[in-house]
Amino acid sequence: MLCGARTRAGTPCRRPKLPGRSRCRNHGGLSTGPKSPEVLELLRQRLLTLNRTPEARARLAARNRSPEARERQRARMLAYWAARRAEKARQAEPSV
Numbered sequence: 001m002l003c004g005a006r007t008r009a010g011t012p013c014r015r016p017k018l019p020g021r022s023r024c025r026n027h028g029g030l031s032t033g034p035k036s037p038e039v040l041e042l043l044r045q046r047l048l049t050l051n052r053t054p055e056a057r058a059r060l061a062a063r064n065r066s067p068e069a070r071e072r073q074r075a076r077m078l079a080y081w082a083a084r085r086a087e088k089a090r091q092a093e094p095s096v
């Protein structure tokens with residue numbers, strides 16, 4: 001896999017990722033991550049807002065656990081995709 005970081009020229013980096021990392025040596029692949037408590041706390045807060053912590057995941061899972069909730073979600077998604085299809089079909093029609 002490629003590093004994919006943005007170079008100073010604005011193009012994606014083409015060097016391979018370091019094994020087990022997501023970036024090449026030039027783009028922080030050797031970094032072992034933030035260490036200062038301030039930054040770690042900042043990242044924790046950000047993960048919370050993204051619902052990415054184990055606690056947040058558990059909260060979301062609990063909310064969706066009931067079959068009724070799942071069915072409501074399914075109906076919402078089906079309606080969404082039907083609306084999208086309708087909109088696409090409308091746009092595909094030649095305008096008179």
Ligand SMILES: [Zn+2]
Pocket residue numbers: 003004005013014015023024025026027
């Ligand atoms: Zn790179």
